[in-house]
Amino acid sequence: MLELNKEATVAERITQITETSFDKPDPWKCTLDPSGTYTTKSMAHLINSLKLGGNALNTTIPRNNLLPQKVFIFIWRAFQKKDTVRYELDKRGIDLDSILCPLCETEIESVEHSLVLCPKSALIWKHILDWWAQDISIISNLNDAIINNQAFALKKHGSSVWQATKWITCYIIWKHRNLKVFSKKVWSLASILSEIQTQSYSWISKRLRKKKSIMWHQWLINPSFFVADPPHRVGIG
Numbered sequence: 001m002l003e004l005n006k007e008a009t010v011a012e013r014i015t016q017i018t019e020t021s022f023d024k025p026d027p028w029k030c031t032l033d034p035s036g037t038y039t040t041k042s043m044a045h046l047i048n049s050l051k052l053g054g055n056a057l058n059t060t061i062p063r064n065n066l067l068p069q070k071v072f073i074f075i076w077r078a079f080q081k082k083d084t085v086r087y088e089l090d091k092r093g094i095d096l097d098s099i100l101c102p103l104c105e106t107e108i109e110s111v112e113h114s115l116v117l118c119p120k121s122a123l124i125w126k127h128i129l130d131w132w133a134q135d136i137s138i139i140s141n142l143n144d145a146i147i148n149n150q151a152f153a154l155k156k157h158g159s160s161v162w163q164a165t166k167w168i169t170c171y172i173i174w175k176h177r178n179l180k181v182f183s184k185k186v187w188s189l190a191s192i193l194s195e196i197q198t199q200s201y202s203w204i205s206k207r208l209r210k211k212k213s214i215m216w217h218q219w220l221i222n223p224s225f226f227v228a229d230p231p232h233r234v235g236i237g
């Protein structure tokens, strides 16, 4: 700690500070990191915590480095049931014309219904699982879509690629639900499936490149090369 001589003149104090400053290391400490030094990682954690409205480090959802941050935030919010589905809005006292799902218009729109159980979403999942040569039974609730990740044996990197594919599927289902609700866009199975394949390839291949390259035609025809023992595939669409 720098202690100035109170009897010194101003000029003497400035000289004392300058000399001391050069002699001693920078006393500033960054409280974001236990080491006391600033790191981009600690700042990223702080920003994530603020964005998510809580402590992102305490979430039970595993990280997935194959996806942009906005997808993780969407998934985290969905898992915490913070997405603005009609059931959740109604619980918060918001007056709505209907709390039925805007896609099937027969069931109450909860997060799980919207992303997994709605017949419109379930059909998307069926095609995604066909594409991965897997049975529809492995995605039967929100946990299966977000958390459970070992329904079938996967090769190296396969687990994170499959998880990323599931999260992108949820993200794009929600995007198209909103397009239908707010922009009156037609729900198109073919265009949603196409967007899931192209978007997942774009995000995943870019981030996986250093570890394993994926060719577009390979991804499109059969991503189950990440699967340890894939059954006979039946394709998508």
Ligand SMILES: [Zn+2]
Pocket: 101, 102, 103, 104, 105, 106, 107, 113, 114, 117, 118, 119, 120
């Ligand atoms: Zn529905």
